[in-house]
Amino acid sequence: MSEEETYITPIHVRDYLFCPTILYNKYVKRIIEPETAMMEKGKKEYERDKKGLKRRESILGDKRIKAEKIIFEAPLKSRKYGVMGVADIIYWKDNKLHIVEIKYSKAKKPFPDHIYQTATYAIMAEETLKQKVYKIILYYKYSKLWYERRFTGQLKNYTIKIIEKTRKILKGEIIPEVKWKRKCGSCWYRRICYPQI
Template identity: 30%
Template sequence: MIQVTDIKQYVYCPRVIYYTYVMPVNKKVTYKMEHGREQHRLEMIKEKRRGLKSYSLIEGKRYFDYQLKSEKLGLTGKLDLLIETDNSSQPAYPVEMKYTFKGIQANIKYQLGAYALLLEEKYNTSIDEGFIYIIPKKEIHTIPISQEMKEYAQKVISAIHNIIEKEHFPDPKSKRRCHDCEFRKFCNDLY
């Protein structure tokens, strides 16, 4: 089983998968990572007191840290927030909370797409919309989840399983991203 967060990591750089599963190394937890986790924790406490109006939903039941799993996809993850509704066209909405100042990047969208795949299997219906909450700006963004996003997420899931099973050392996504990467010191071929 791989984690949904692995999809976000793979899109950022496939080597993160290699250093997590094939050749596990001790990651350096940065201040930025710790601060982000703490802000996420605090925002989850606040979110439990809020209503659904900011999501443009009238009714629904909320589940925090909702665990999802698919044997078929070999994928598991803990969704920040699941909003379950009586809407027959879309009975559930995935919500991911992110502490970022860079806006909504592709890796975050594909992570949301992977959660949509897990929810589609659970509810046996299409999940075509979700939300990303940007913590520093306190903004909720409605994200359309297209079929292309879901197909790309499935390709990434397959690629991750391939790296793990074949112990393949992938090329880096972009050398520009290496500066802030916690695995930087292990990629000796980049200098």
């Protein structure tokens, strides 16, 4: 196995936070949820945005952010924590490093799984670019919600713990316990977790 094959991604971290059992079902048991119309729409929009640099630049323009430097689709890697992935937008303002993750949903408030997914990009950015990250930002495109958060030591340390837990599940060292929560009601994997319902 090559070194890169042992790396996990911020998407794994996001799935772990949404529900550890989803992570286990998807990547260990390889049971994949069929794509919904909403997922397909988000994916198409993402691909369109990716091709259209101007569309991505306009996101920062709409927020009146005068960045000194911007990188779109920035490949990042942390050897230390074994994580790699591609950040949507990285920009420098007043010499400070900002990491932006774009979401294609109508969220009214940021979701914790998205916050720690973006914090994982920040951890990789610090190692790749050898500079401290000042803020992580989530932009929910359909609701135009722009959420900023300082990338503190506390947020970083907690994210590192989550990365470690995520890796243990992916390696099959831990099988997460299935626990009923409100989101189970609308989860596609309910048929696997609770076949009797």
